[in-house]
Amino acid sequence: MSLIATDGLTKRYPGGITALDGLSVAIEPGIIGLVGSNGAGKRTLLKVLLGLLEPTSGRATIFDLDVATRGIAIRELVGYMPEHDCLPPDASATDVVSHLALISGLPRTAARERTAEVLRHVGLYEERYRAIGGYSTGMKQRVKLAQALVHDPRLLLLDEPTNGLDPAGRDEMLELIHRTGSEFGIAVIVASHLLGEIERVCDHLVAIEGGRLLRSAPLGSFTERTGTLAVEVEDGREALVERLTARGLRVVVDGPAVLVDLVDETPFDIVRDVVVELDLALVRMEQRRHRLEDLFRDDPTAGNGASAPAAPAAAAAPPPPPPVAR
Amino acid sequence: MTMPRVAPGPSVGPGPSPFVELDTSQPIVLERVSRWYGNVVAVNDITFALGSGITGLLGPNGAGKSTLLHMLAGLLRPSSGRVLIAGRPAWHEPSIYRQIGLVPEREAVHAFLTGRQFVDLAARLHGLPDPAAATDRAIATVDLAAAADRAVGTYSKGMRQRVKIAAALVHEPSILLLDEPFNGMDPRQRLHMMDLLRSMAAAGRTILFSSHILEEVERLADGILVIYAGRLAAAGDYREIRRLMTDRPHTFRVRSSDDRRLASAFLAEPAVFGAELRDDRLAVQVSEFSGFTRIVARVARDAEVRLFEVAPTDDSLESVFEYLVTRR
Amino acid sequence: MSTNPPVTRAGSIYDLGYRRYEGPRLGRAHAIRSLIVHSFRTTYGIGRSGRAKAAPIIFGAMAILPAVIIVGGLTIAARFGFDRQLDDAELIGFNNYYSSVTAIVVLFCAAQAPELFGRDQRHGVLALYFARALRRSDYALGRLIGFMLAVLVMVLVPMVILFLGRVLLSIDIGRAFGNNLPNVPPVFAQGFVIATLYGGLSMAVSAFSPRRAYATAGIIALFVLPGLVAGIVIGIGSSTVGTWLVLVSPNTILDGTNALFFDRSLGEEYFFVTIPGWAFLLAAVVEIALVVGLILRRFARITI
Numbered sequence: 001m002s003l004i005a006t007d008g009l010t011k012r013y014p015g016g017i018t019a020l021d022g023l024s025v026a027i028e029p030g031i032i033g034l035v036g037s038n039g040a041g042k043r044t045l046l047k048v049l050l051g052l053l054e055p056t057s058g059r060a061t062i063f064d065l066d067v068a069t070r071g072i073a074i075r076e077l078v079g080y081m082p083e084h085d086c087l088p089p090d091a092s093a094t095d096v097v098s099h100l101a102l103i104s105g106l107p108r109t110a111a112r113e114r115t116a117e118v119l120r121h122v123g124l125y126e127e128r129y130r131a132i133g134g135y136s137t138g139m140k141q142r143v144k145l146a147q148a149l150v151h152d153p154r155l156l157l158l159d160e161p162t163n164g165l166d167p168a169g170r171d172e173m174l175e176l177i178h179r180t181g182s183e184f185g186i187a188v189i190v191a192s193h194l195l196g197e198i199e200r201v202c203d204h205l206v207a208i209e210g211g212r213l214l215r216s217a218p219l220g221s222f223t224e225r226t227g228t229l230a231v232e233v234e235d236g237r238e239a240l241v242e243r244l245t246a247r248g249l250r251v252v253v254d255g256p257a258v259l260v261d262l263v264d265e266t267p268f269d270i271v272r273d274v275v276v277e278l279d280l281a282l283v284r285m286e287q288r289r290h291r292l293e294d295l296f297r298d299d300p301t302a303g304n305g306a307s308a309p310a311a312p313a314a315a316a317a318p319p320p321p322p323p324v325a326r
Numbered sequence: 327m328t329m330p331r332v333a334p335g336p337s338v339g340p341g342p343s344p345f346v347e348l349d350t351s352q353p354i355v356l357e358r359v360s361r362w363y364g365n366v367v368a369v370n371d372i373t374f375a376l377g378s379g380i381t382g383l384l385g386p387n388g389a390g391k392s393t394l395l396h397m398l399a400g401l402l403r404p405s406s407g408r409v410l411i412a413g414r415p416a417w418h419e420p421s422i423y424r425q426i427g428l429v430p431e432r433e434a435v436h437a438f439l440t441g442r443q444f445v446d447l448a449a450r451l452h453g454l455p456d457p458a459a460a461t462d463r464a465i466a467t468v469d470l471a472a473a474a475d476r477a478v479g480t481y482s483k484g485m486r487q488r489v490k491i492a493a494a495l496v497h498e499p500s501i502l503l504l505d506e507p508f509n510g511m512d513p514r515q516r517l518h519m520m521d522l523l524r525s526m527a528a529a530g531r532t533i534l535f536s537s538h539i540l541e542e543v544e545r546l547a548d549g550i551l552v553i554y555a556g557r558l559a560a561a562g563d564y565r566e567i568r569r570l571m572t573d574r575p576h577t578f579r580v581r582s583s584d585d586r587r588l589a590s591a592f593l594a595e596p597a598v599f600g601a602e603l604r605d606d607r608l609a610v611q612v613s614e615f616s617g618f619t620r621i622v623a624r625v626a627r628d629a630e631v632r633l634f635e636v637a638p639t640d641d642s643l644e645s646v647f648e649y650l651v652t653r654r
Numbered sequence: 655m656s657t658n659p660p661v662t663r664a665g666s667i668y669d670l671g672y673r674r675y676e677g678p679r680l681g682r683a684h685a686i687r688s689l690i691v692h693s694f695r696t697t698y699g700i701g702r703s704g705r706a707k708a709a710p711i712i713f714g715a716m717a718i719l720p721a722v723i724i725v726g727g728l729t730i731a732a733r734f735g736f737d738r739q740l741d742d743a744e745l746i747g748f749n750n751y752y753s754s755v756t757a758i759v760v761l762f763c764a765a766q767a768p769e770l771f772g773r774d775q776r777h778g779v780l781a782l783y784f785a786r787a788l789r790r791s792d793y794a795l796g797r798l799i800g801f802m803l804a805v806l807v808m809v810l811v812p813m814v815i816l817f818l819g820r821v822l823l824s825i826d827i828g829r830a831f832g833n834n835l836p837n838v839p840p841v842f843a844q845g846f847v848i849a850t851l852y853g854g855l856s857m858a859v860s861a862f863s864p865r866r867a868y869a870t871a872g873i874i875a876l877f878v879l880p881g882l883v884a885g886i887v888i889g890i891g892s893s894t895v896g897t898w899l900v901l902v903s904p905n906t907i908l909d910g911t912n913a914l915f916f917d918r919s920l921g922e923e924y925f926f927v928t929i930p931g932w933a934f935l936l937a938a939v940v941e942i943a944l945v946v947g948l949i950l951r952r953f954a955r956i957t958i
Contacts, residue, residue, distance in 0.1 A: 152675035
């Protein structure tokens with residue numbers, strides 16, 4: 001029983017734009033990142049799932065309820081945080097959220113209580129009676145999240161939740177999202193362009209490209225270690241390169257780092273010993289990981305490869321098994 | 327505890343350093359610049375100089391970044407101090423508009439124009455001798471040729487950003503100022519744009535962009551400028567800035583074949599004052615960065631422990647930035 | 655010396671974490687009711703800032719004013735013993751009160767209808783409604799009915815004042831009550847038609863025109879122009895077109911239904927056309943149905 005399942009989902013807009021093109025994917029509960037090139041695909045998918053848009057063809061279900069026929073039942077269980085501005089400036093956070101709680105079917109007393117609770121959870125307790133027009137972007141985003149949570153949904157759909165937030169605000173929002181998914185026990189789908197935040201918060205990724213499924217996999221599978229060891233020293237990089245090469249390692253320079261091919265575990269010791277021999281200061285020694293953005297690069301090896309190729313790019317080597325600690 | 331002084335100086339970074347001694351022959355020079363609106367001080371006594379390369383402008387919302395960019399573009403007059411572009415004051419100086427391309431954050435495009443018309447308009451306003459050719463080049467550079475003849479109102483946010491960048495590039499300025507340029511771009515477009523900016527910087531242009539997305543600034547910028555409450559909080563390579571924060575202990579993450587043994591070996595060293603055993607790694611707190619880096623490999627070797635990973639944990643731009651804007 | 659019993663210390667930490675909601679979820683009917691109440695309150699500016707209350711208070715006061723004046727007049731007359739004459743005189747009675755406050759009601763609708771559909775559209779709030787467990791039509795009807803109720807209240811309150819004044823200030827309350835009672839059904843009927851017709855038309859304009867200034871102007875134009883045009887057309891001699899226009903223009907429809915309900919005739923000079931009373935009522939019903947249909951269609955199709 002998947003959380004969400006689509007089957008050949010297609011949406012064509014008048015004017016010829018095909019936003020979804022036979023998308024078929026099954027998503028399990030968790031904190032899921034939804035990424036796509038070109039905003040049209042992700043947003044359209046969210047709207048179709050919410051019943052706000054009718055698909056041209058294909059099916060989709062949430063909690064095993066068909067989106068086309070059981071829209072109301074689905075929306076009872078789902079909370080939506082839109083990307084665009086959607087709050088009236090002359091009402092307070094409490095007014096808006098409690099009104100929407102009533103619309104979601106909560107009785108009046110429960111609506112009031114949950115509104116206060118949810119506003120506290122998102123960190124807006126003190127300002128909750130002030131008019132929204134005076135809120136900062138971060139506060140407005142929190143109100144949007146609060147109204148999505150107030151009726152205790154089982155699934156949250158968040159569209160670019162950190163849009164417009166400065167680094168501190170983004171941090172807090174991501175922290176909140178992570179808590180919501182892990183502590184509150186609510187399944188979360190985060191649609192975002194920012195791969196860094198998805199890497200940080202999500203445990204699963206669904207990537208859409210041109211309206212079709214590109215990849216759907218646990219996040220770990222995208223960020224596995226590569227077969228490249230990056231070494232940085234404070235000075236003496238050239239000497240390091242020379243000595244490592246002399247010891248038989250394949251070595252390439254990439255900016256401040258020296259990249260070493262890992263065919264087995266011996267390079268770790270060689271690097272350590274060479275650093276001691278040359279009396280160098282070791283700043284960093286780290287196996288490079290794949291990054292989410294490699295999915296979107298035209299040349300998959302370019303991300304971790306060398307900028308000054310003296311030897312072929314190291315990413316082609318098979319990664320050794322992750323070393324056992326202790 | 328004094329605030330670490332970061333004087334403009336050569337930085338240790340991956341790319342060519344844009345920071346040099348305050349030298350008015352540099353493309354961008356700000357000297358004791360302030361800007362106020364009545365009692366509100368948006369920019370407070372800022373001084374720096376930038377040369378070719380990419381610099382990231384960071385700061386919380388309302389810190390004064392947009393004000394600064396508008397002063398650099400000659401659209402706002404500094405209340406005090408000098409803003410020099412290629413050696414000449416920026417304000418009310420039409421000749422500098424040829425040298426600067428500004429990509430503002432707010433929507434600045436008429437929805438009914440096509441992309442091509444918008445860029446062409448900019449080309450004509452600059453008085454270029456061959457606006458059509460320049461337009462074509464600019465549009466090709468941002469990879470918008472396919473959609474260039476559609477109305478901008480039909481563009482996605484990322485495409486609108488690209489058309490604004492094309493219009494800012496059409497006169498081939500030597501200085502490019504961008505306010506949140508990656509807003510709304512999908513990952514592919516973002517990578518493409520970063521490559522574009524890198525190649526322009528390599529060709530000698532001076533690029534300053536403001537962004538909230540620290541991981542991108544980290545990847546793209548050769549150096550950073552951090553603005554906080556209108557003041558310049560730090561400038562230069564962020565790793566160098568981190569080294570200068572001597573009042574904050576450094577932490578390293580270490581993974582080895584025997585963490586416990588390595589931990590006790592570390593604790594014998596004066597540079598280390600804390601070692602914490604966690605699930606699958608060791609968190610080491612050191613009183614002095616270089617003091618640790620010089621000894622880590624030796625200690626491991628002497629203890630006959632294989633090192634798998636050594637990395638500073640708060641070396642990221644995220645970490646540096648957080649420290650800069652949350653102290654006091 | 656007795657020993658004290660051992661003191662046990664106790665303390666508790668209560669979990670302030672997120673709690674699930676296990677209570678009742680009340681479904682669409684509750685949602686629609688809440689929307690009706692919310693729309694009613696918004697129309698009168700209840701629970702909103704002082705500025706939002708200004709228009710409703712001003713128009714409300716103006717609508718009540720004639721009734722208050724009449725009642726005041728009756729009070730004075732009663733003191734001086736003229737009440738018997740006034741009982742029978744019909745300066746402004748129930749049947750022609752409405753026509754004197756038509757303008758006020760129009761202005762009230764023009765001012766307040768945009769606050770409902772217009773505001774929600776302008777600020778993008780529709781997404782938050784439609785993503786919830788109610789139909790688009792539920793939303794549209796909830797707002798519409800709330801507004802119509804608000805207009806109904808505005809239209810009936812002066813009538814209540816008038817009724818109470820006439821009855822309670824009379825020498826013979828019982829007789830006055832009996833005399834005035836027959837007025838009650840027509841008053842309600844006409845009030846109902848006014849509320850649904852004016853309310854529906856103005857909400858339709860605001861549904862299609864989220865910009866406040868355009869909506870307000872549009873509403874006023876909608877009420878004023880057809881009547882004018884009808885007059886002109888009849889004046890130049892085309893009585894067929896004129897008749898249709900009279901049946902379309904809201905003001906004239908209301909005059910017609912008023913006459914129907916109070917069992918009077920419009921008089922020979924009413925636009926120089928003869929139209930039976932029931933035709934006006936039919937026109938009202940048709941127009942209201944059309945308008946509601948338009949509104950429902952608008953929100954069924956709007957993309958958010």
